[in-house]
Amino acid sequence: MAILEILHFPDPRLREVTEPITVFDEALSRFIDDMFETMYDAPGVGLAATQVGDIRRVAVMDCSEDKNERIVMCNPRILWSEDEEVVDEGCLSVPEHYDRVTRATRLAFAAQDRDGSEYEMEVEGLLAQCVQHELAHLDGGLYIDKLSRLKRERIRRKMAKNAKRQDEA
Structure with a gap:
């Protein structure tokens, strides 16, 4: 297994929309293991x-x-969701930044496991929040998209400034 590099906002690759998986093989399974290790x-x-x-x-x-x-x-795809609450949220791709966003408190989703077997799951609380957060990533979104344009721009500037400092070091 390997630790993968986590991309940071505003890297344009974070905005890419993912493509459905059609091949469930050993390479995918290794990638999934690497993702867990990285996470x-x-x-x-x-x-x-x-x-x-x-x-x-x-x-x-x-x-x-x-x-x-x-x-x-x-x-994955969300089958239904209900109720909403404002929750604190952060992201590995937007390190050291947290804000409050609105998320469904309960939902059901359908997905396939690493072998391609289909399953459905009902979740609530933090797990429901996480499902919504990760699905947004798969559609090219970030939790900061739910924030005001002013807040997003401040975060973008801070992230760019931090990246520049790291490059100079």
Whole structure:
């Protein structure tokens, strides 16, 4: 397994829309393992393929305290959602920035696992928030898209300034 590089906003690759997975093979399985290793190392509770520069429609999550409840979502889609609340949210691709966004509190989604087997799951709370966050990534979105244009621009400027400092170091 390997730790993958996590892309940071405003990298344009974060805006790419993913393509459905049609081949479920050993290479995909290794990539999924690498995604989990990268997510745990970051540390985070979810990671989408676009965050590591890949356009396959796959995301991984583990919102458990013990980090032992892995969820693989290949070709996911939300079936229904209900109720909304304002929650604090951050992102591995927008490090050190957090804000409040509105998310559904409960939802059901359908996806395929790493072997291509289809499944459905009903989730709530943090896991529901994570599903929505990762699906947004797979569609080329970021949680900061839910913020005002002024807040997004401030974050973009800070991220660009930090990247420039790192390049100079």
